[in-house]
Amino acid sequence: MDTNREQWGSKLGFTLASVGAVIGIGAIWKMPYIASKAGGGSFFIIFLLITFIVVLPILIGEYIVGRASQRDAISAYKVLAPKTHWNWVGKLGVLGSILVLAIYSIVGGWIIAYIIKALTGAVSHIDEGQLALQFGLTTANSATAIAGAAIFILLNIVIVLQGVNKGIERISKITVPILFILLIFLTILSLTLSNAVEGLAHFLKPDFSAINSKTIILILGQSFFSMSVGISLMVTYGSYLNDDISIPKVSAFIALLNVLISMLVAVAIFPALFSFGVEPYADSGILFVVLPSIFNRLSFGSFAFVVFLVLFFIATFSSSLSLLETAVAPFVKRLGSRTFATWVIGGIALLIAIPAALSFxxxxxxxxxxxxxxxxxxxxxxxxxxxxGALLTALFVGFRLPRKLLLDEFTKSSNLGKKTFFIWLLSLKYIAPIAIILIFLSAIGVLPF
Structure with a gap:
């Protein structure tokens, strides 16, 4: 165990940082589309079940790998499974974190540009066609796109340079509560629209006839991605945990908050969409074209849109911090300092982001x-x-780690017994891998749904 390794300052700080990590792009622009395709209320019922039965066990497993090893995403597997190739799970996670960070930086750059546009009135009082043109011009402008991504990554670097306790934890204690406040504000505003309550009730009414194999796969994928499992992010966060925190209990709380946030996003967005007869779709246009066109029709709409953009920026930024930290942590000792490692990894992410941004x-x-x-x-x-990454993590924790180690970590600082432990282990070893394989085969087109 690395006794000199930095640790979270408090349970609250760790929880808020973890919540910030799981609230990202997918929860805001993918979720409304998937929920509408999966029968509204029936989506949330199945989403809740899948989150707790399939995804939560892997989240707990990632935390256990981190705390048991007290190492970064790559070294953790070397410590727990020496002289094996399991450390490639961590390497895969680091690569995935850098790639996702590059994507987040591009979207974060767009949000920064739109906050400026909204504050200056450039996207106010114009119709949807003009908003679509404005969005196209923004994303196609190479200077704007690259500058936005660079600013976003630079902000990440500034926070991660401060370390876990003084950087990520401290900023999460500020940003995550603000995110909740803004989300509640938008929810209340949305519910004041004409026919909003009726529209929301119509949407939330479960329609299980819309549930089929394809929608189940969509919900599975949304649940996995919204909880950020599979890229060793929570292995990294777990490595900064002390023994005073019950991993299963805090993981369940984080999963519950994730479901709650997804529902709040739906309540904030769907009344507005349905009040104006707009169909949701899984694309960035719902944020930068459709919602602004709706806000422009409301009293104080310009202010509401700025609030929404700030909310979206906080969600994107809090998630990106965890991505950068996951990629930086393995290189702090290898490169000699956190400062050098953070600048190098941030630079690599920007180099990847630039050609991706130019593709628009x-x-x-x-x-x-x-x-x-x-x-x-x-x-x-x-x-x-x-x-x-999620599949390999489930297999590693379920079949490679000693059962005694798993039991000790699972029951530490809690009154959870062996029965709960064996239910978790069963889900991790068998249910979760089967679900992941279905997602993977569907994503690559092997399955006909």
């Missing part, structure tokens, strides 16, 4: 197998690295 503008005609650079990076990270 000057490099839009450059494709790989018909996909732009942005689409390739997004596909590799979301559809390959995430599910593969």
């Amino acid at each position: 503008g000057s490099w839009s005609n450059f494709t790989i197998f018909g996909f732009t650079i942005f689409e390739v990076i997004d596909y590799v990270a979301s559809n390959i690295i995430l599910p593969l």
